[in-house]
Amino acid sequence: MIVSIPKNSDFSIHNIPFGIFSTKDRSPRAGVAIGEHILDLAALAELDVFNFNTAVLEQKHLNDFISLGKNITSKVRTDIQAWLQDDNSILAGNPELFVKQSEAQMHMPIHVGDYTDFYSSIEHATNVGKMFRNPENALLPNWKHIPVGYHGRASSIIVSGQAIHRPNGQTLPKDSTTPVFGPSQRLDFELEMGFVVGKDTKMGETISTNEAENYIFGLVLFNDWSARDIQKWEYVPLGPFLAKNFASSISPWIVTLEALEPFRMPGPKQEPMVLPYLAYSGEKNYDINLEVGITPENGEETTVCHSNFKHMYWNMVQQLAHHTVNGCNVHVGDMMASGTISGKDENSYGSMLELAWMGTKPLKLKDGTERKFINDGDTVTMRGYGEKGGIRVGFGEVSTKVLPAK
C-alpha cells in the first residue's frame, strides 16, 4: 500500500470517497480520503493519468466532476484503488500527491441546487405522530403509500466543522394564544443520511425504481437541525420552514453508492402493497451503523444514539421514483435526505425529541448534566460506517457546535 491505512479506518481501500479540500498552499480542489490522508486529485491530474477534462478537479465543488457520469467517476475510483495497492504505480515516489487530513480544511463537496427532505423512517414518523397527534393512530393515512417528503432550504446546508447559532423565532408559550419571539428553547438534531443526485433529468421525465441507482452518486451523513418549538407553531398547514432552514450540516466526504455495495440488504416488507411505480426488486436498504454524540463545551462526548440506515421503510430508489413521477426535474448536486432514522429501541431514536420523549425523559451525559434538547456550547457529532467480512467503509463525521442565539 502506498500510504498506511490504520485498522478500522473509515477511509479504507474499499471506500475512496470524494470531497473538496484546501490547505495553506492548495486552493479548494477535489480529493479522495484514504486512511488519514487525502489524495489530491488536481495534483494527480497534472501527471496526465486521466483521460477527461481535469479542470473539473480544480473547482470549488464536485458537481462538474459528478456530471461526467459514472463511467468516468467509477473508473477514477477503481483506478485509485489499484494504484494505491501497486507499489510501482504513478502514486509511488510522489509524496506531494498526499496531504494529511489533519492539515486540510474540508469544504462543501457540492453546490446543492435543490434540497429535499423525506420522512421515511416508520419508527420516527410513528414516534412523532404519538407525541403530536393521535397516539392510537400515530401514522397518517398516506404514510405507507407515499414516501412523504418536502422541500428544504439549499442555501443553509453547511459542511461539518462550521458552527451554527441557535435560531430565534416565534413560539407559542403553553396555554397562551399569543406567540413570543426569542431563541428556540427546543433545538434538536435529526440523524439522517442524504444522497447526492449524480445525473440530470429534464422536466417531464421520470426515473423508475429500476433506473434510480444510476442517478445516485453517493451519500453523506446529514444533520437536519430542527427547532421543535418554532416548528410546532409554524408548520400547519404548509410544513416546516424557519424551524429547519437556519442550518443543515453534512459530512464532507461523499461515499459512492459503489462503495456501499457490500452492505446492501433487504428492506422491510411494505404492507399495504405500494403502487406499481414504487415497486422495486433487489436489496435496496443498506446496513450502515450510525451514532450520535453530544460534547458539552470543554467536556467529554457522550454517545446518545445508536441507529442504522437499514431501518428505513422507504428506500432511496423509491424516494427518487416518487420525486420524479410527476415530471419534476432533478440536477446533479441535488441533495435528498432520508428523514430522521430511528429504530425500534429507545436508544436508536434519531432525535432528542424522541430520545428524551418531549423532555419527559432527560438524557444524562457523562459530566452529570442532563439534556432534553441541545444546549448552547454543545457539539453534536454524527458518525456512520458499514462493516462486513473485514470490509469497512465509513463516512467520517459531521460535527457541529451550537453557539448562543445572536
Add this chain to the structure above:
Amino acid sequence: MIVSIPKNSDFSIHNIPFGIFSTKDRSPRAGVAIGEHILDLAALAELDVFNFNTAVLEQKHLNDFISLGKNITSKVRTDIQAWLQDDNSILAGNPELFVKQSEAQMHMPIHVGDYTDFYSSIEHATNVGKMFRNPENALLPNWKHIPVGYHGRASSIIVSGQAIHRPNGQTLPKDSTTPVFGPSQRLDFELEMGFVVGKDTKMGETISTNEAENYIFGLVLFNDWSARDIQKWEYVPLGPFLAKNFASSISPWIVTLEALEPFRMPGPKQEPMVLPYLAYSGEKNYDINLEVGITPENGEETTVCHSNFKHMYWNMVQQLAHHTVNGCNVHVGDMMASGTISGKDENSYGSMLELAWMGTKPLKLKDGTERKFINDGDTVTMRGYGEKGGIRVGFGEVSTKVLPAK
C-alpha cells in the same frame, strides 16, 4: 423618443425591466424591454457606455448583473431612460441596438437558487380554510402572526411560453382508503407575484423590515401550478410536494422595485399587532392590477379573474424579515412568491379552486365550455400592470399551455 412606444404599453419609459433574450443571431444576453422592442444591453456595452465589468450582460442569467448592486443597476435603468428620451444620445443612429420582441425568444431571467412560496393573502387562506378545514374558523391560529411560507422547487421554475405536461401522481378517490395513480384531475393555476432577491446575506444575518427593500431587486408574475387532488392526499403533515414541484411559470421581464414606486399604497391594518420584528413603517403594498385568462386549444381567451397585488395582508418586507429572522441566508436570484392573490370579490379569486369553489360553481368560457379546473390544451395567461397619473408600468404576461399527461 428613440423608439416609438405604443400608448398603454406595459414597457413604457417609466418601466425599463430587465430580462434575458436571444434571437437567431444573438446568443442569450441581457436586455431591457421598451415598447415593442428590446434594447440589447450586451450590444450597448460594446459602445463603452458602462463603467462596470460588462461581461455580466453577456451571461445566460442576470444574477451577476444584479449582484453589482442597486447603485449600478439603478443607474443603468435611469441612464437608459435618459438616453431613450434624448434624440442625440448614444442610442440614436444605432438601430442594431434594438430588437423586436416578436423576433426574440425570452429565457429564464435568473438562475433561481432557492424558491420560497408564501401564503400571504388573507382571502385566499380563508377560502382554502373554509373548503378544506373548518368553515367557522377558517384561518389557522398562526396565520395573523406569521407570514406563513414553505420552500418550493427551484429547478422546475420556467419562463412564460414553455408548455407543461399535466402531472401524474397519487390521489385518494372519494370514499376510498386506497390511493390510485394517474393524471391529476384537478390541475389549477395560482395567481401570484414573485420577488427576486437582489443582495446576499450570510448565515446568521437577519434583514430588518427597514432594510428589506435594499434586498429586493424586482418582481415578476408567478403562476404556482398546483395539482389539487395530489396536494390533498400528500400534504399532511409536511406540506405540498409533488402537487407543486412539477412546474411554476414566471413572466420573463423583471420589473424593478424602483419602477413600482408610483404604485405604493398602505397595506391592511394588521390585527392582532404583529411582533416587533414584523412591524414596519411606510407604504409597502402595491396597486398592481392582475388578471388571468384561459384560452382553450384553438379558442378565444376568457378572462376569469381580476385581482390586485394590493390585496396582500403580509407585504414583501415582512416576508423577507420573517424569512431571515432565524439567520437563514438568502442569495441573489432567490425567488420569493406571494402566495395566491385573492380579493374579496368572487371574480378576484386567484385560483380555479376558489373561482369554481371546489368544482361546485363551474366557470363558463366564451366558447360555451365549462371549467372546474384546467383542461389539457388550455393556455393560462396572467397579466399585471400598475397605472396612475398617466404612468403605466406593466409586467407583460406569463402564459403557459397545458399538454396531456405523459
